[in-house]
Amino acid sequence: MKIQEADAKSLLAAQGLPVPPWTVARDPAAARRAAERLFAEGADAVVIKAQVLVGGRGKAGGVKLAKDAAEAEAVASRILGMDIKGITVVKVLVAPAADIVKEFYLACVLDRAARRVLFMGSAEGGVEIEQVAHSDPDAIRTIHAHPHLGLLDFQARWLGFELGLGAHLKEFVAIAKGLYATMIANDADLVEINPLAIVRERAADGTVSEHLQCLDAKVTLDDSALDRHPGLEALRDLDEEDPVDVQARHEGLSFIRLEGDIGCMVNGAGLAMTTMDLVKRAGGQPANFLDIGGGAKSDKVAVAMGLILSDPSVKAILVNIFGGIARGDEVARGLVEARAEQKRVVPLVVRIVGTNADLAAEVLRGVPGIEAASSLDDAVEKAVAAAKAAA
């Protein structure tokens, strides 16, 4: 699960990491009030940042500076409502603009191949790390945390020296270990600070000092672990979710809406992707990815059918079930129930094989509007033909 920058910063701050203060505003007036407070506290300028879960907001114009409260309000009104990669901006983060001396990159991420937590650091911060990895891979320093003991002090020191942060070593070690703590405390897959920056701060008496601060944060959470962190579910940003996705998740279905007109209902993620691939190969366009999972009961099948049909562009539905844990007759009963309740009837091509396929065939026999298919290829062809005929 992706979470917004502001929420990621809360998780970092909870582990004691140095994060500058921020406010989230949903309208220009609130952004102005937030900016007024920051200027009153001595900020020279504020930064207004679009809160969206897609990358590249800076390039899209979603991050701007403002020199006074009136400008903050004007900037916020331009950013709010902006479209960034298909997402409408509905909230902005307002924070003091930092006096940046130098920017770094620091992240810890799940390294699947090594089965370890990998720390990545670079003295080239503030830019997309994928670009650095591509253009200058040697600029990224990496080290694996111990699977049981975590990031050890000497590892954190090594990384700090490699990044040229010898003058800020104590601060850096605390931040690196705090990153790991954030990961463990929340079951995160990724905790990224970009930039981690040396910032210049002027105290009330005029003395100037330099400190490390986490100016931007990105955290993604392990969906499989959300059950044991009930508080984190509240960080899910429903502003950016299709209501159908929300409903699917509540039902325990894995559903992704796509652009096409052939609804797909499949058990198993790999088979569901394959079914989509074959639909495209046969000249059709899948309307969704849907994995009903193992052991789906008839009521879940009916819900899945409702989700597919909630998309008005769906002209035909392809059901492809290879029974293993899932029992074919359960799915068939669900299809018949859903059929009886449907207001909108579209051609339904059904292929059920594996566990209890014989019983499934009996359940489906003679039900109007259901076309049986034997093989996967046959089912795909029939569904594509049905969608074309209905178009």
Added chain:
Amino acid sequence: MSILVGRETRLLVQGITGREGTFHAQQMQAYGTNIVAGMTPGKGGQTALDGTVPVFDTCSAAVRETGANTTVIYVPAAGAPDAIMEAVGAGITTVFCITEHIPALDMLKVMPVVQAAGARLVGPNCPGATSPGRAKVGIIPATIHREGRIGVVSRSGTLTYEVVQALTDAGMGQSTCVGIGGDPIIGSTFIDILELFKADPETSAIVLIGEIGGDAEELSALWKTANIPDTPMVAFIAGRTAPPGRRMGHAGAIISGSGGSAASKIAALEAAGIHVAESPTHIPRLLQEIGVRPN
């Protein structure tokens, strides 16, 4: 021979008294798998499968009393990491974990324990393995198999069934079919299983079923070139048309940037001389084109 499971398998079923555990233990026993013990804490002294299988409180008791050498885990996600570590601590050398939704950081902690014990873990979130005519461990339906010499290894569940069914329909039998699981952190990789197939005199061709995300297919292609250049091999990749950046069910199935895409995998596999099928049903034909005959 075959790999991982066979006639020498003495199987322990962890979670045998649960709904899934009971159902699949019956299926495995009916297939001829030698189930020697069940294990559910607090139910030691009972029996399962119509009195044929003793149930123990601990893995160590099960191993001591029955000589179990392999285990299959149907324990919910909250207890599954512990179940894996208990099994390897008791001396079990091959562990299949069927459980899905185990947090990745839990698996990170489990893996060094498994490795230190010298054991092999397959999964989690995997369908298990079947050596047709010998033994089946996990949840793969028994009816799809045919005895033969093709090794099948897959990251997927039901897609594996589809491929195996296509092989069987074409009269092409299998030595062992293994599902390694779709989670980010898994105990056995494609290459781990390919190494076992390489060492198995009864496996003479290989089918690899991959999907988008990660680089396991690319690494497998390189490994094939270096280690088994002459073994006939065909692959299938699910997710050719998946939109980038969206998670397609499996945690592993996400394309980020250009890495992990179907195109990158297919290019790597083809560069290693591995034919990549466009549909599961094309796999038997591609195998025949490189000299693998029905048996």
